Amino acid sequence: MATGLRTARMARGWSQDRLVYEMRRFADQRLLDIASAASLKTYISEWENGRRTITDRYAAILRPLLGVADDELRGTVAPQEPQADGYVDLLSRIDAAGSLSESMVPSFLAQTELLRTMDRQMGATGLVDQMNGHLTAMEEALTFAVLPGVRRPIATALAGAATLSAWQALDAGAVDRAWRRYELAKKAAQDAESPLYLAHAMGEQAYVLADAGRPQLAVELVRDAQRVHPERQSPRLRAWLAAAEAELCAAAGPEMESAARAAMERATALLPDDGEVRDVDLLSIFLNTGHLTRWRGNVLAKLGDASAMEELYTSLASADASFVRANSGLHCDLTQAHLARGELEEARSHLQKARLLANRTGSVRHRRRVEMLTGRL
Template sequence: MYVSEWENSKRTISDRYAAILRKLLGVTDAELRDNVPTPAAPSADGYDELLSRIDAAGSVGESMVKVFNDQTELLRTMDRQMGAAGLVDQMAGHLAALEDALNFAVLPTARHPVALALAGASTLAAWQAIDSGAVERAWRHYELAKRAARDAEAPMYLAHAMAEQAYVLCEAGRPALGVDLVRDAQRTVGQSSSARLQAWLYAAEAEMCAYAGMPDDCRRALDAALDSIPPGVEDRDPDMLSIFLNESHLARWHGNVLALLGDVEAVTSLYGALEAMDPTFVRARAGLHTDLAHAHLTRAEYDDANTHLRQARLLASRTGSVRQRRRVDMLSARL
């Protein structure tokens, strides 16, 4: 009864129910209540307030930027372990604080570090929105990330945001357009890319090509990713903290793409990745079990596929991943 009354504006959503529904649906408070704040009436003379905000933004130094980046890192850790649904409001507040700091920063020395922090936070927020099924919000966050990366004069962050945005297109049923966007990201970063980001971009291209029905292009991109990845267990670059990628992560990605291609060898790669996987990547583990189910289905190994689907469904529910639950449901329909 409450749902009907909420939908027909006969009853307002209380704060108690709003807190429950935001976590359940993975939406912001404004999206839940479908309201737009009414701007305050301008004062007769707002220059004092404007200058106050400009001065505050100008005083954002290295220590404050570090606080912003530490907050992003904390939200990233919470996201991969617990999922995005319960972090929507925290993420929205974090982005608002960063945008506010950037909007009133005047000189490049003040703008660049804040813009870079905003670019990293926005791509995280966008990926969380994809995982929650909020695709329009994801698109807007990627647009914000791209603007921030351009402001920061950071081509690596720009390329990363562009390539991740391709996943929105792919989820919407336009993987070929996603291929074009990833390739444009590769051209955008050019020689400025680190080897790890280059490998990440090739792997993203391979996945888009697999969804677009371009197997030859997919395999070429996979080979390029494997050739580019730096050796060792380190998975992050000091200049590109927004991605996690090493040989183990790439093995998982490689298996995922092979499964999409219907390659029977995907199982071997995926089991190797499962054995080496960091247990704190809970949502990624849900995706890996889904990939294994897909690979076993390709080989008509239905009992094994069902085992992995049960595990994937459990982990997807634990993290509130709409995206992974959708994949699980699609594969379950094939059993």
């Protein structure tokens, strides 16, 4: 039974009719020939109730529309490809992996960067197949890499890509996939002997716990991340982890307000004043004074602090339009800040902008926040 289809559809708040519309629009844009709207509605009902199998043709449309992997869509685990027997095949794979350190790792890193840019600007839902293939290629290479000098660069590349994939999965509402990808990232970081990648994966994984309703456990995890060889962590990563702790403490409730403020002060002190936007040692981290101002506004808005407004509007004035998902969150923060002051018209205006940006990227995570704020208007 393709219960995964129903789960993914409902996570987006789509009716079966809406899914039919989106499938038809997707097909029209790509000049694909698919069934009529009436037939598609019958197919969807039968797919969701297990009376019809989703064919590869329609799965290729549904995956990017809903932002799910193939096994999540079908509710099954994909079968393993049969492998050739004998030592010849094994040694061939080992030899191929041995040459990857110099020849393929730069390509892996470049592909991750491309997927990161596409995710930032367009959202993650249409990147599921590409990201799955990307991770599979790196996992395969790492499996057959023998010596530490060969394994470390591959594992480092895998840790960064798996962390990105996990955040994309969390944004798409695929919580189980997000958790497993963070575990993959942590294991790869340990294989790479990289406290930076390990701490970053732990810090992001804490958000899964917070979204699942375990804020205290989330705070404990992000604090543990800061204790992973802090002397080997970069200053920008340490600032990022402190800001993440501040946000998670603010979300945990009023009893952690002082801890949230202290963590944000620590983040401000730790952030290097070097004019850079990204961490040269960990390209996943985008953090400068402008980003931190936006983060501080987020924390203050969660705490109900009136000074959040100034921080958030300062961030809005300098916001990079390519950070579409982050800007959706910024408008959510401004909605929350205006609601705290009883300014309903301003709150509605920012909420509408947040909704449009969340829909543009297909972000289930931001759409949930938009719906929560809608209930307060």
